[in-house]
Amino acid sequence: MIKDILLIVENSAHADPIIRAAVTMAERLAATLTIEVLTASPLLIPALAPLTTMYVPDRAMAEDEAARITTISASVAGSPAVLRVLGLCNDVFDLARRAGRAGPLVDLIVMGSDADWETRWLRRRASETVVMGAGTPLLILPGVTALPPVHNAVLGWQDCPEARRAVHDLVAMTEPGAKVSVVTVGAEEGDEGSSVESVDEVVRHLVRHGLRAERKAVTNAALSDAEALQAFALEDGADLLAIGAFGHTRLREVMLGGVTRSLLDTVRLPLLVSR
Numbered sequence: 001m002i003k004d005i006l007l008i009v010e011n012s013a014h015a016d017p018i019i020r021a022a023v024t025m026a027e028r029l030a031a032t033l034t035i036e037v038l039t040a041s042p043l044l045i046p047a048l049a050p051l052t053t054m055y056v057p058d059r060a061m062a063e064d065e066a067a068r069i070t071t072i073s074a075s076v077a078g079s080p081a082v083l084r085v086l087g088l089c090n091d092v093f094d095l096a097r098r099a100g101r102a103g104p105l106v107d108l109i110v111m112g113s114d115a116d117w118e119t120r121w122l123r124r125r126a127s128e129t130v131v132m133g134a135g136t137p138l139l140i141l142p143g144v145t146a147l148p149p150v151h152n153a154v155l156g157w158q159d160c161p162e163a164r165r166a167v168h169d170l171v172a173m174t175e176p177g178a179k180v181s182v183v184t185v186g187a188e189e190g191d192e193g194s195s196v197e198s199v200d201e202v203v204r205h206l207v208r209h210g211l212r213a214e215r216k217a218v219t220n221a222a223l224s225d226a227e228a229l230q231a232f233a234l235e236d237g238a239d240l241l242a243i244g245a246f247g248h249t250r251l252r253e254v255m256l257g258g259v260t261r262s263l264l265d266t267v268r269l270p271l272l273v274s275r
Contacts, residue, residue, distance in 0.1 A: 002031055004106040005031050007033060008038065010040070018110075037065065037069055038126065040095050072085050073085050097129060109136050140270065173272060181232075229259070240271075
């Protein structure tokens with residue numbers, strides 16, 4: 001059950017749509033919402049972040065942060081949800097390192113897609129910091145979409161600890177009796193072996209929680225694994241796509257990218273990332 005949510009946003013008007021979406025979600029769940037506002041040193045050219053950082057006195061940055069917090073607080077004041085607004089203020093490197101880790105203990109951390117951030121480098125690094133170090137599942141909401149009640153979900157499955165954590169986090173997000181497709185990518189339907197056995201075990205566990213779970217295999221040589229998984233979820237009309245993050249070694253993820261990073265960068269439906 002989700003009752004405590006942290007939303008991480010940049011100090012920018014770009015964040016207004018995701019703030020509204022998060023407030024709507026908090027109201028539906030009767031949850032407390034904390035909004036963490038990241039105020040970075042100004043960049044001469046945001047697209048070149050973390051380069052082109054401009055020096056601004058600490059006092060001026062603090063005043064900018066306080067003004068934005070006041071604006072956000074006023075914009076959400078009419079909501080029946082319990083809301084609070086906090087701030088982090090520093091250079092982009094420090095903010096990327098601290099995002100989601102210096103704040104409160106919560107059930108779920110929410111961030112928006114690239115469109116909700118002026119400094120996309122900060123969004124990418126902050127999301128990776130949350131996934132790797134917060135110990136809390138991350139929900140990415142694309143565009144202005146608030147998460148609806150989850151009656152149809154897709155779980156991207158690879159037998160690893162991160163994916164097993166995603167199973168538990170997904171159970172907490174779904175409605176009673178929801179449909180859950182447990183999807184493997186790159187294996188032919190009917191493949192034998194431990195991977196199929198692990199999928200069947202996931203299906204059994206989800207059924208024990210009252211969910212309508214089924215095993216699916218997706219193959220599409222023309223698409224990457226991330227694209228194939230997201231395409232399946234969209235075609236299936238899923239409300240949510242859930243994955244376990246960084247199932248390979250961290251070095252391999254840095255060198256080669258990976259399904260997790262591709263999905264974080266190109267979110268087309270609500271994405272739940274667990275680790």
